[in-house]
Amino acid sequence: MITSVVPGDPPRPAQVPGPSAAAPAERELPAEQPASGAPDALWWRDAVIYQVYVRSFQDSNGDGIGDLPGVRARLPYLKRLGVDGVWLNPFYPSPQHDHGYDVADYKGVDPMFGTLEDFDLLVEDCRKLGLRLVLDTVPNHCSTEHPWFQDALLAAPGSTERARFHFADGRGTDGELPPNNWRAMFGGPAWSRITEPDGTAGQWYLHMFTPEQPDLNWRNPEVPAEFEKVLRFWLDRGVDGFRIDVAAGLFKHPELPDSPDPEADERTRDSVNPLAWNQPEVHDIWRAWRAICEEYTQLDGRQRLLVGEASVPTPAEQAKYVRADELHQAFFFHLLHAPWDSEHFHQVIDAAVRDITATGSTVTWVLNNHDQVRTTTRFGSPERARAAALLMLALPGAAYLYQGEELGLPEVDDLPDDVITDPIFFRTGSRKGIRDGCRVPLPWSGTEAPFGFSPDDSAPSWLPQPPSFADHTAERALTDHTSPYHLYREALHLRRLLPQLGEGTLRWLETPPNVLAFTRGDGLLVATNFGTTPAPAPVTGTPLLSSAPCPPGTLPPATTAWWIQPRM
Ligand code: GLC
Ligand code: CA
Numbered sequence: 001m002i003t004s005v006v007p008g009d010p011p012r013p014a015q016v017p018g019p020s021a022a023a024p025a026e027r028e029l030p031a032e033q034p035a036s037g038a039p040d041a042l043w044w045r046d047a048v049i050y051q052v053y054v055r056s057f058q059d060s061n062g063d064g065i066g067d068l069p070g071v072r073a074r075l076p077y078l079k080r081l082g083v084d085g086v087w088l089n090p091f092y093p094s095p096q097h098d099h100g101y102d103v104a105d106y107k108g109v110d111p112m113f114g115t116l117e118d119f120d121l122l123v124e125d126c127r128k129l130g131l132r133l134v135l136d137t138v139p140n141h142c143s144t145e146h147p148w149f150q151d152a153l154l155a156a157p158g159s160t161e162r163a164r165f166h167f168a169d170g171r172g173t174d175g176e177l178p179p180n181n182w183r184a185m186f187g188g189p190a191w192s193r194i195t196e197p198d199g200t201a202g203q204w205y206l207h208m209f210t211p212e213q214p215d216l217n218w219r220n221p222e223v224p225a226e227f228e229k230v231l232r233f234w235l236d237r238g239v240d241g242f243r244i245d246v247a248a249g250l251f252k253h254p255e256l257p258d259s260p261d262p263e264a265d266e267r268t269r270d271s272v273n274p275l276a277w278n279q280p281e282v283h284d285i286w287r288a289w290r291a292i293c294e295e296y297t298q299l300d301g302r303q304r305l306l307v308g309e310a311s312v313p314t315p316a317e318q319a320k321y322v323r324a325d326e327l328h329q330a331f332f333f334h335l336l337h338a339p340w341d342s343e344h345f346h347q348v349i350d351a352a353v354r355d356i357t358a359t360g361s362t363v364t365w366v367l368n369n370h371d372q373v374r375t376t377t378r379f380g381s382p383e384r385a386r387a388a389a390l391l392m393l394a395l396p397g398a399a400y401l402y403q404g405e406e407l408g409l410p411e412v413d414d415l416p417d418d419v420i421t422d423p424i425f426f427r428t429g430s431r432k433g434i435r436d437g438c439r440v441p442l443p444w445s446g447t448e449a450p451f452g453f454s455p456d457d458s459a460p461s462w463l464p465q466p467p468s469f470a471d472h473t474a475e476r477a478l479t480d481h482t483s484p485y486h487l488y489r490e491a492l493h494l495r496r497l498l499p500q501l502g503e504g505t506l507r508w509l510e511t512p513p514n515v516l517a518f519t520r521g522d523g524l525l526v527a528t529n530f531g532t533t534p535a536p537a538p539v540t541g542t543p544l545l546s547s548a549p550c551p552p553g554t555l556p557p558a559t560t561a562w563w564i565q566p567r568m
Contacts (some may be wrong), residue, residue, distance in 0.1 A: 041297075044241070044305040044328055044398060045362045046503050047084040048492055049134060051402045053370045054091050054113055055099065055462060056441040062458035064450070066441065068114035072122045075129055077474065081406060081485070082492030085132025087243050087307075089370060091119075095145050097212035098423055099439075100136075101245060102143035106230040123238040132240040134305060139227050139285075140249035141213040149214050153194060157203050164222060165214050166206035166252065178204055181258045182276055185209050187427035190276075206256070208249065208276060210423045218250040224285060228292060235296050241305025247286075247321065247330065248310040251279035278312050286326040307331065307364060315348075315355040322361035329364040329398060332356065336366050340379045340388070342516050342530040346508070349395060353506055356397075362503045363397035368405045374438050377411035383558035386484055386547040387528055390560035391516070393491045394526040396503045401488070404442050407472045408484040411437040412463075419463060440465055445475035490545055494562070500524035509538060515555065519565070528560040539563045 058070030068091060078086060090100030091113040100110070109116050126133040142149065148164050155161035157169070168179040170193065178191035185208055192211040196202035206215045216223050231242065253275040264272055286306070293304035307329040310321045321330040334348040352363045367375050367388055375385035385408065392399055415436055417425075422434040441461040444452030449465045451473055470476075477485035495501045500521030509517040514531030517538045529535045535555045537543075543550050546561035555561060 041301055041303055043084065043132065044303060044307075046396075046398055046495070046501075047132065048082075048393070048399045048401065048495065049085045049087050049132070049307075050078055050081070050083040051087045051089070051369060051400055053089045053403055053439055055089075056439050056453075057403055058442070058444070059450075059454040059458065059461070062455050063112075064454055064459035064461045065112055066453070067112070068109065068118040068122055072118070072125055075122075075125050075131060079129045079131060081489050082496070083131070083401065085134060085240065086126065087134040087400070088136060090136045090138060090245075094143055095212065097143070097210055099421070101138055102141070102145075102210070102213045103138050104143040104145040106137075106142075106227075107233045120237060127238065132305070133238070134241045134243055134307065135234055135239050136245060137227075137230065137242045138245040139216065139218075140246040141207065141209060141215045144212050144214060152205075154197055157196075160222075162203070163220050164217055166217055166256065167203045168206075168256065170204050175201070175203075179206075180256050181262045182206070182208075182256075182273060183259075183262050184427070186424045187429075206252070208246075210427065212423075215249075215252070218281070218285065219254065224288065228288070231289065231292055235292070235304065239304075240302070241293070241307065241328075244306060244308045244327070247308030247327065248278045248282065248312050249276075250285060251281045252276050253279065272313075278317065283320065283323075283326060286321065290325055290327070303328070305329065315351040319355045319359050319361075322356060322359050324360050329361060331366050331369075331400065332363050333366065335392070336369070336372060340384055340530060342514050342528070345391070345528075345530070346516055349506075350508075353396065363395065365392045365395055365397060365399040366402075367392055368402035368438070369400070370402065370439055371435050372438060373413075374402075374409055374411045375405065376408055377413065377437075381558060382408050382410075382484070383548055386487055387558050387560040389484070390487065390491055390545070390547045390562070391526065391528045393488075393495065394501065394520060394524075394560075394562060396506050396520070402438070404438075404472075406485045406488040407442070407474060407477050409440075409442075409469075409472050412440045412466055413437050414466075415440075415463065421463070436463055439463060440469075443469035443473040445473050446470075487545070487547060491562075494545060498524060511538065512536070523565045525563045525565050526560065527555055527563075529555045529557055532557050537561070537563075539565055541566065 052071055054071060055066045057066040058074050059066050060069035091109055092103045093105040093108045093110045094100045094102050109119050123133060151161040152165055169175050170179060171177040178189050182190035184190040190206055190208055191204040193204050194202045207213050208215055257275060259273045259275055289306055296304050306327045308321050308327045310318055310330045311333060312318050315334060318330055321327050332352050338344045338348050356363045375388055376382050379385055379388060420434060420436050422436050425434045440463045441453040443465060446452055447470045450461045451465060451469055453461050477483035504521045507519045511517045512535055515527060515529050515535045517527035519525050525539050527538050537553050537555045540553060541563060543561035543563050546559060548556055548559040550561050
């Protein structure tokens with residue numbers, strides 16, 4: 001986590017709003033020391049990575065859709081915020097049925113987002129600014145427009161082309177019933193029937209998400225071999241690692257038997273069908289990918305990162321994904337799923353620290369991402385969201401932030417039906433679990449839409465921004481020292497300055513009900529009041545940092561504070 005001095009801002013594409021959108025008066029922070037935490041080679045162990053949902057971050061060419069030149073133009077903002085790196089959601093060529101998680105070409109850039117040259121310039125700028133760059137990779141499924149699937153449609157049952165996917169004959173007298181009873185994550189059956197080239201009703205193929213996302217057959221050696229090439233393609237272009245989509249997927253039970261409880265599979269978006277997820281063979285793939293990363297480390301000493309989206313039932317099960325020769329990290333979603341409740345937070349933090357650190361890895365904390373209701377709305381107030389963030393940033397390990405959480409953005413939950421794009425909406429006919437509300441384009445500046453998201457006179461942003469976004473622009477946040485932006489910035493800065501905030505120990509303290517308190521290393525004390533009435537502060541003195549003003553001796557409701565404990 002050693003920070004280099006920020007060189008001059010990289011050149012901006014002419015159309016992107018100028019520095020006024022992200023400039024003035026920030027409170028002076030003390031000069032940065034060399035990083036206190038992990039050595040540079042092990043940078044990921046306590047890194048804070050900022051997730052950029054490319055289509056909603058910054059539009060550079062006025063089509064109302066964010067793009068890679070837009071990301072590039074805003075890197076100085078991220079550098080100033082103090083994150084260690086950036087994870088980009090998929091920008092590969094895709095028909096966008098699931099916003100890029102339906103990949104038609106794993107080695108390209110969708111023209112909607114720019115060009116490979118734009119990508120290379122982005123790598124260069126990240127390098128200059130000392131920001132790590134992490135890409136999203138989607139190995140469980142591709143797009144029906146991927147050439148492999150198109151070839152499979154034209155080929156015969158039993159062909160090598162079909163063997164890259166899960167094609168099977170249907171059940172029933174005429175094959176009119178799906179091969180098994182599995183349900184797809186986004187609603188409906190997990191199988192769709194194709195029409196054979198001769199026009200007859202044909203075989204079925206498996207898709208654990210939408211029908212436009214056919215699952216790849218990882219038992220066919222061609223599949224892992226192709227993905228190794230994909231990884232090397234991007235590693236050779238200079239990326240620092242990959243976020244792995246659906247990392248508990250890939251392998252299915254070899255016989256594809258019926259699920260004992262398809263209803264249960266349908267009731268939740270979590271991966272529950274034990275025949276479709278979390279098969280033991282997937283760990284061999286992560287070992288192979290880790291070995292590729294190590295090869296690149298051999299060349300320059302820099303560790304490449306693999307961070308998995310492995311939704312598995314327990315922290316202990318998750319720990320298997322981050323064994324020393326597998327993934328470096330796996331998102332710890334149990335914190336993200338925790339309600340605003342001190343006991344619940346206590347339990348999940350405890351289990352994570354115990355089970356994950358036992359593997360030699362560090363916990364990868366996350367409260368927001370592009371699939372979840374934003375914390376401001378989920379926890380019921382901006383104060384709670386701020387308190388939760390400051391608590392998370394005091395925990396041992398790495399953390400991921402999702403764009404806009406530093407601006408205190410709420411979920412936009414009143415988007416009209418006719419602008420919703422999430423396939424969950426179309427597959428289930430319900431707004432339950434839909435994800436558009438956390439994907440509304442960021443407000444950067446000004447008082448009216450598009451709030452600096454697009455150049456003047458552009459097409460409307462792909463999802464409409466509500467007028468209330470005027471209160472959340474980056475421009476406003478930068479000049480208001482009480483904004484969440486400044487809280488995040490100061491917390492990130494202190495993570496660099498204080499060795500206690502690295503990956504070391506966490507020790508719980510006795511507390512009154514609804515309060516959590518712990519020490520980190522020597523002398524740093526952290527407390528959160530989850531209650532609705534003020535609690536006594538666990539220590540006298542002014543906090544080093546707090547998510548809301550703390551009168552002396554008091555920890556107000558929905559507040560987290562950090563103190564340096566006076567030595568006895
Ligand atoms: C992951 C992604 C989500 C996507 C799904 C299918 O859960 O985070 O956005 O829809 O995988 O690829
Ligand atoms: Ca654009």
